[in-house]
Amino acid sequence: MSSVVSRGTRAPSLRLAIIFTTLVIAVAMSSLWGLSVGAFPLSFQVVINSLLDLDGPQQTYMVMVSRLPRLVLALLCGAALAISGVIIQGIVRNPLASPKIIGINSGAAFAVCLLLALLPQVALVHMPLIAALGGALAAFLVLVGAQFRGVSPLRLALVGVAVGMLFDSGVDFYLVANHSPEQAAPMVWLTGSLWARSWEHVDAVWALLCVLIIVGYGLTHQLDLIGLGDDMATSLGQRVALTRLLLLGIATLLASISVGVVGVLGFVGLMAPHMAAQLVGGRARVQLPCAALLGMLLVILADAVGRAIAPPIEVSAGVLTALFGAPFFVLLMLKNRGDLQQ
Amino acid sequence: MGNRRFLSSLAAAGFALLSLGGIAQARDVQHELGTTNVPDEPKRIVVLEFSFIDSLAAVGVAPVGLTDDNKPERITEQYRAIIGNDFVSVGTRKSPSLEMIASLQPDLIIADKTRHSSAYKSLSAIAPTIVLDSLTGDYHSALEQAQVIGDAIGKSEEMKARVAAHTARFESVKANVANAKKEGRTFQFGVVSSRGLYLHAPHSYNGSLLMALGLPLSLSAEGAGVSYESAYVKTSLEQLSEINPGVLLLGRYSENTVTDQWKDEPLYKAVTAVKEEQVYYVSGHNWARLRGIVASELTFDELEAALAKVAEKTGK
C-alpha cells in the first residue's frame, strides 16, 4: 500500500516542485518589472540599487515610496482574492463561483455611496475601512440569509446575486440622483486600481491578511472534506455547518479587506483558483498556495501593465484583470465543457 | 463654514506676514485638510485642477506641472499666454500620475478636496500639499481660494491687487447688468450634450456667479418654491418649459445636442428664451470646466456680449 502511494506521488511531487518554482520565479520577475515601469521608467539596475541601497544611481522615491507599497499590496490582495476564491468555489462546489457571488463588491460600493450621501464632509481617509465593512456586511447578510434556509450551493449563489443586485441598484440610484458623477469622484477608489496606495495602507492590512491566509491554509483539509459532499463530510466526523461558516467567514474577510484597500479586481478570485486546479489538481492543500501565487502574478501584471500602457494615464488594474479573464473564460468554455456541469 | 475657514486662514497668513516683517521664511497655510508648512515663494508648483492654474496665471506664475486630462486643448490660449507652454501634463484631474508629479520635484502641490482627498498623504509625501474645494465650491469661494493660493506662493499683495482689479471689473459688469434692458427676464446657464441638458443650479459655480451679478436665475429657489439639491440639474424638455428661462446661455459639449434635436418641437419653441430668440451659445469649456479670476473674466466678456444682444432685441 505504502509503495503504491509513494510511487503514485513521486512523479507528481517533482511536477509540483517544478510548477511552484516556476511560479515563484515568475512572481519575482514580474515584481521586478512592476517596480521598473510607470510614468517614469527605471532600469532594473536602478531598481535594484534603490531596493538594496547599493552604490550607484538610485531613485528612492519612485521605488521605495511609490511602487514598492503598491507591489506589496498587489501581492497581498492577489493572494487574498485567490484564496477567497478557492474557498468559495470549494463550498459552492462549482468552478464558476467567485467572491463576487456573496455580494462583497456591491456591498463595498454601496457603503461608500451611503457615506458620501449621508456625510459628505467626512474624511475620506476612512473610505477603505467603510468599503471593507460594507463588503463584509453584505456578505454577512447573504450568509445569514442562505443559512436561514439551509445552505445549498444554489441558495447561497442566488441570495448572493440577489443581495448584490439590490446594492448595485442602490449605487445606481445614488449616481443618477446626483446627476454629477464628479461628486462620486471617490468612487474611483473602488474601480480596482492601486492609484495613490501607500505604506499607510500596507500597514493597515498586512498583519490581518497574513493571519487570515495562514488560517485559511490551515483549514484546507476541512475544505477538501466539504468538497466530498455534506453526507460524506459528516460521516468523516466533520461538523459541516460550523466549518462551512468558518471558511466562508475567512473568505469574506479576505475579499472584503482586499476590496476596501484596492477596490474591485474582478476575475482574480475566479481565474486563479481555476488555473491552479488545472495545474496542480483540486486538492486544496496544493491548490490554495498555487492559486495564491497565480493571484499575485495576475494583480502585479495588471497593475504594471496599467501603469506602462499610456502614461501619465493609469488604466485601472480591475479593467486589465477583466481583460485577462475574458479570453481565459472563453477558452474554459470551449475546452472544459464537462467541468462546469459537475 | 468654508468661508469662515478661508477668512481665518487669510487672517492667519496676514498676521504671520506682519509679525515676521517680511523675513523670508516658510509659512503655515490653512486649508481644507489641515495646516501645511509651505516654503517661502515656492518655485516648482504642481496644480491638479483648472481653477488653480487660473489662480497662478492671475498673478503671472507658471506651474511646472498640471492636469490637462490628457487633452492639451483644455489649457486654453488665455492661460498659455501667461504661463507659457513649459509645463508637464501629469495626467487626468481624477487620477493624476503621482510619479509624474514626483519626477517634477515640486515644492508645492495644490489639490482638490473632492477629487484628491484620498491621495492627500501620498501627495504630502512628495511635497507640501494644500487642498482646496474647487470642484464643489462657488464663485465667492473661488476668489477666496485664489487669495489662499496667492498667500501660499508668497504673492499675497499681487493677488490682493489682482482680486481688487477683478472686483472692479465685476462691479462694472454688475452695473451693466443693472442698467441693461432685461424686461424681467430670468437668466439660466447650462451645458448641452448629445444625451442631455444640464442646468447649473444657484449654488453651482456658474449659478452663484450669475446671481452675484444680480441676474435673476431661472432655477433660483424663489419663484416656483422648489429647491434643487444637485449643482447640475438634468433637465428634460418638459422641465425646461416649466422653468421657462427668459435668456438661455448654453455651452456645447458635443456637435449634435439635445437642444438641436428639440428645435422643431412646439414645446421648445414655446420656451420664452427660444420664442424670443434669446438663446446664446457660449464656451462650455470656459464657463463650466474653468473657474477663477481669469476664467470668470472670459465669462464676463461673453455675458456682456449676450446682454448687448438681449438689449438690442428687446429694444426693437
Place this chain on the structure above:
Amino acid sequence: MARASIKLLVLLGALLATAVLSLHVGGRADVGISQFFSLLSNSGERTLQELVMLDIRMPRTVVAILTGINLAIAGVILQAITRNALASPSILGINQGAALGMTLAVLLPSVFVVGVEAMAIIGALLAGTLTFGFSGGFRGSIRPLPLVLSGVAVGAFSFAMVRFTFTLDDEVARDVILWTTGDISGVRWHDTTALSLWAFGGILAAMLIAHKLNLLAMGEAAAQGVGADPRKTLLIGAVIAAGLTGVSVATAGPMAFVGLVVPHLCRIVVGADHRRLLPAAAVGGAVLLLFADGLSKLVVAPEEVPVGVIAALIGAPYFVYQALFSKELDL
C-alpha cells in the same frame, strides 16, 4: 371562470391606474390627465398643455408599456425554453452586456461607428450567448447553478469596463451613466414604432407557440412524446426573446428584473399555462414599468431619475425575497 375574470379585472385595473399615474405626473405642473381627455374631445387648435400631453407624456407612457410587455414576454419565453425560472435578462448578464456595448460606443464613437443603440443590441446578444454557452445551454438543459454563476461572471466583466469610465472624463461618465441606467425621459413617438411592431408580433408569435411552450416546459421527452419538435420551438422562442429584448434595450436602455419578476408573479396568479401566462405577463410587465415611470418622476422631483433604476429598486427586493423563500428555484 368567475375567479379568472376577477383576476383579469384586477390586472386591467392596475394597468389603467398606473397608466393614469404615468400620464399625470411630470415636469409641468399644469399638465395632467385632464389634458388627455381634452385631447380626445378637442379637435380644434391645441393648447400648449395638450401638446405636452401629446408629444411628450404619451409617447413616454407608450414606451414604458411596450418595453414592459416586450421584456416580460421575453422572460416568459426564455424561462419556458430553458425550463429555468431564473432565465431573464438581468441574470443572464444581458443587461450588463448591453451596458458594456453602450459604454464602448460612448467612449470610442470612432471605432464603434454603428451607434449606441446598435451596440446595445450587439452587447446584449453577445452576453446572453456567452452566458448560455458557459452554463451548458447549447448542449441541452441548463441547470440553475451554472446559469447564475455564468451570468455573474459575464456581468462582472461588463461591470469592470463600465465602472472604468468613472476614472475618465466627467462628461463621459455622465453620459455612460445615463445610457446604461434605462432613461426614457427623451423618447418621442418615432421611438415607439419598432417597439410596438415587436410587441405586437412578439405576443402573436408567442401565443401561437404557447401550447408548444407548455410541452417544452414539461420536458423535452414529453414534448417529443406528443410529436412536437422541441428544437424548432426552442429556436423560434430564442429568436423572439432576443428580438424583444434587443429592441427594448436599444430604445429604453437596460431594465433589470422585469423579465425575472413579472413572469414569476404572474405564474403565481394565473398558473403555468402559457396561453394565460403570456397575456398576464404582458399586462404585468406594462404595469411594473408604468409604476416605475410614475415614481421616477416623483422621487426626487422636480428632478427625474431614470426609470430603469426605479424598476431595479422595485425588482431587487422581490428577487431577494424570491431567492430566500421560493421553492421553485431550488431545483
